[in-house]
Amino acid sequence: MLTRERQEVIRARLDLSGRVVAADLAREFAVSEDTIRRDLRELAAEGICERVYGGALVRVPARPFSERMSENQPLKSVFGAEIASLLPDGGLVFIDAGTTNLSVAEAIGSGRDMTVMTNAPAIAAMLTVSSDVEVMLTGGRVDRKIGGAIDTRAVTSLDGIYPDVFVLGTCGIVPGEGLFASRADEQTFKAEVARRSRRIITAADTAKFETAAPYRITAFSPEVTLLVENGNSNDMSAIAEAGARIVPVAAGRANT
Known part of the structure; x- marks a missing residue:
């Protein structure tokens, strides 16, 4: 041939x-x-x-935030509730832009004592209406496809900020290599938040393991907690060997 x-x-x-x-x-x-x-x-x-x-x-192009908001809401809600339960009271949490992360903000609810910083106006608005947490927004221009700010001003807003937890919105998962973004500017912002954070939590449906995203945000490590669909058939051994915590949740499909 x-x-x-x-x-x-x-x-x-x-x-x-x-x-x-x-x-x-x-x-x-x-x-x-x-x-x-x-x-x-x-x-x-x-x-x-x-x-x-x-x-x-x-290679699949990233789809706009507005198109992804209503998709697979049941699993997003499960992911959101599980992640919200893992967030520390009294701590500083950074919630990244993303439709699953919007469910995290909704699940935090009232009675929680923490400070949440975000680059996503929709997440800030949700927290302001539905929770008692202190809310901080990054600066920068909002990218409509991503649903948040990722430009130089957004990166500058991180000066002096060291989150206890970074709730990351990831575009792709490569078990032997790490968590990936679909755009270089997106990777620059997310990687900087990840570098400053003590722990990273992210949710990935099965499709994330089948999506090509070329820019690595961070490698898997003991500081990373990965939520996956229960029954995900992808080989998780390399992720586990890197020390990352893997948390299965109810099966379904979602898009961050």
Whole structure:
């Protein structure tokens, strides 16, 4: 089989399942894994996929915040309630922009004693109406696709801020590598909050393991707690080996 023919088959597999594993392709085509990795590099250069540890994922553009708000609300509510229960009273929490994180803000409710900083106006508004917590907003221009501020002014707002917990909105999960963002400017902001935070909590539905996001926010570590759908069939061993806490919740689908 010619190189281009093999790459067309790989492209079709990506369209069908959203992901390919280099070792499996090497056995199927009776070629070396180096040959498959070269194929994947060329397909990635064409924008077809994103190379990840052990293979590649189909590249899916980030969808606007407004389109994601009403999707899969039951699981988002479960994620939100679980994360809210993990937040420390008396502490400083940073809640990142994201539709699942909006459910976290809603779940905090009244009677909690903490300070919450956010880059998302919708989250700040929710907390102001439904909770007793002290609310702080970053500066910066609100990006409508993300639903929050991620620009230079937003980063500057973090000066002197060291959260006890960062509730992170992530775009993609690579078990052997970490938590990823779909845009470079988004990664810059999220990585800075992560660097300043003592703990990181994030929720990921099964789709997050099948979404190519090229910019790593942070690696998995003992400081990371990852909420996943119960029954998620992805291999979590590399995440567990890195020391991250994995918390399964009721099955379903959500989009952060």
